[in-house]
Amino acid sequence: MRDDTAYTDADDDGGDDGEVWSDVLATQDLVALDGVVPKGGGPSVHDRIGGVSLGRPLAYALEDPGCRRASADRDREFLVCFPFDLEELPDGRHYEQVTLIIDLAEGLYALSLDPAPGTVAADGTEISVFGLGRQRLRWTFRAPGRGGVLRPDGRWAQAVVRMPASSTAVTGRISLSATTVQPVLGGTLLRRAAETRCETPFRMRAADMWTAVTPLARPxxxxxxxxxxxxxYEMPKSDEWEPDDEEMPxxxxxxxxxxxxxxxxxxxxxxxxxxxxxxxxxxxxxxxxxxxxxxxxxxxxxxxxxxxxxxxxxxxxxxxxxxxxxxxxxxxxxxxxxxxxxxVAGKESSGRKxxxxxxxxxxxxxxxxxxxxxxxxxxxxxxxxxxxxxxxxxxxxxxxxxxxxxxxxxxxxxxxxxxxxxxxxxxxxxxxxxxxxxxxxxxxxxxxxxxxxxxx
Missing domain, CATH: 3.30.70.1230 (Nucleotide cyclase, GGDEF domain)
Structure with missing residues (x-):
């Protein structure tokens, strides 16, 4: 169900040659993981139980005012935001959990993640995060409390990404998984897990990015x-690494x-x-x-x-x-x-703008x-x-x-x-x-x- 296609520096994701620009990178179906085997045999059928609209990532170049070397001679850092909106579900169904996964291209890795690990949003949504210092980033949004409902719209995640000097673009792939809940007879809940049919590639050329309003301070x-x-550069690569032995800050x-x-x-x-x-x-x-x-x-x-x-x-x-x-x-x-x-633009209206x-x-x-x-x-x-x-x-x-x-x-x-x-x-x-x-x-x-x- 995964598409291994990824952009290279030679690819372009639109905006040139007269193509109409859109804030939406892609719309994807969320298909159930619990497939149904047809009568008479054959491959399992995975039905569609929702959808997601992936916003085009927003990126800002972060410049260090103390470093004036040409960008081709040094690694660069970018603030990249990944917005997305889930499809509203009918029939009393709602989202209980959603996970956004970003696979950065080889050589790229995250210096910071936002929302940060352990964040609790204003609406009570609990957010767990993985991927600091790595290429594969993951944000999981969980509905608040037992039986809570996860709001489907206005979701986002962002990271400060370091790009090696040899690269000219921030590239990668986006995928998403979700758990939906539906009340059934007897007061029980039917949970179904789903994921996007394929990974959506993205590419943002460094030359096209906006420069951040305020440069980063020194380390x-x-x-x-x-x-x-x-x-x-000293972080262990083993998945079994335990941070508990480190000194308390x-x-x-x-x-x-x-x-x-x-x-x-x-x-x-x-x-x-x-x-x-x-x-x-x-x-x-x-x-x-x-x-x-x-x-x-x-x-x-x-x-x-x-x-x-x-x-x-x-x-x-x-x-x-x-x-x-x-x-x-x-x-x-x-x-x-x-x-x-x-x-001045003639768009004034009563009340707050x-x-x-x-x-x-x-x-x-x-x-x-x-x-x-x-x-x-x-x-x-x-x-x-x-x-x-x-x-x-x-x-x-x-x-x-x-x-x-x-x-x-x-x-x-x-x-x-x-x-x-x-x-x-x-x-x-x-x-x-x-x-x-x-x-x-x-x-x-x-x-x-x-x-x-x-x-x-």
Whole structure:
């Protein structure tokens, strides 16, 4: 059922010679693995039980500002995003689990994977990941809890891929498998496993890729999601390799900021690209205005969100209000530009523009470890639990005139806001209780809708 066809550097996947460009790379049937043997014998028949639309991969060239040699003389790195949408299932059926598999061509391998291993999405989807430092990458999305439903649309995965100097394109093959569930008589569930009929090849020429808006920092200041660099050539190749013998990375008390874009998965591809650009530019500018050195912070991209682990020793009473003021100003400016652009194009409409960006933010402090594929520690877990919680989402939804809603952990609120530091008035904060029984998590947070001073 597998097609071993793969692109070579001489191949082209469209876009030239007058061919119409499409955001869709391919549509594939999902065929059941439990085939039926026809009467009278013969090969098994595998029926179609669903489908998937594979988006054309998006790629950005990542340039190291400290290296000016020609690309032909050195390895290069690319951020590659793989979007896909599953077909809606009829008759009460739904997806319970989906696995996206990317087989990179010989010589290519992943320096980072996003979503990262152990990620829990805002809707409760649990994501397991495999392939760091390898050619074969795999993301498995599991429905939350027992009997949960996996949302079929707006799925994506991305990786930072290293390409050898001898190559001119990022190439590989995409396949997908899924488990569907259907209720039957008696309250039981019928599970069926399926996979795409064949692997879909893709090819992206390095010469055609966009350059990332912001170049990567030097390896010494890379985020933990890219922490593979110091030992990437020393990783054992055996499948029996056990990492448990490695020394525990040190833990330091750090101030953490996490942000997430509202309704990101409902946007089209072009809007997602724009939103990620706004997110990164706004964060970098906010750090600059607040006196935070970007290169000294731990950074972990989340696609529609971002984790910033501030350097030790920052003056929190000054930095926190500076960051929040700059974030709200940056969002207001981005939305004003988007609104002006749409008005000039004659596409203005009532209410907020479809291209506008609103965010949730969460602040917390605690012990953080720099692990192999992301930042680890109960403080980071609590930070994202609060960020993705129902009360924080509710307050943003109930504040249509505000671009940012910020949640402080209870301890940070008591340290900064409740003591009356300048720029951190307690006015407007709402105390909320957050409880996620399935995760055995409970916390108190203080939430406030915010906008820039220029907006009034």
């Amino acid at each position: 010494g200041t890379l985020p933990a999601a890219w922490a593979l660099a110091p030992y990437e 040190p833990g330091f008390r750090r101030l953490c900021l996490a942000v997430d874009i509202e309704k990101y998965s409902t946007r089209d591809n072009a809007n997602m690209v724009w939103l990620q650009r706004v997110l990164l530019r706004t964060l970098r500018t906010a750090c600059e205005r607040a006196g935070v050195v970007w290169e000294r912070c731990g950074r972990q991209a989340q696609g529609d969100g971002y984790l910033l682990v501030l350097e030790p020793g920052v003056e929190e009473a000054r930095v926190v209000p500076g960051l929040l003021a700059a974030l709200t100003a940056g969002l207001a400016a981005a939305n004003a530009r988007a609104s002006a652009t749409k008005s 479809p291209g506008s960006v609103r965010m949730r933010a969460s602040l917390h402090q605690g012990i953080v470890h720099e692990a192999d594929s992301g930042y680890a520690g109960s403080a980071v877990v609590a930070l994202f639990r609060v960020l993705d919680s129902g009360p924080v989402r509710r307050i943003l939804a109930e504040s249509p005139d505000y671009d940012l809603v910020t949640a402080f952990s209870d301890t940070l609120y008591q340290d900064l806001v409740d003591t009356g530091y300048e720029g951190l008035s307690a006015v407007g904060f709402e105390k909320v209780e957050i409880e996620i029984a399935a995760k055995n998590f409970a916390a108190i947070a203080w939430v406030r809708a915010m906008r820039s001073v220029a907006e009034g």
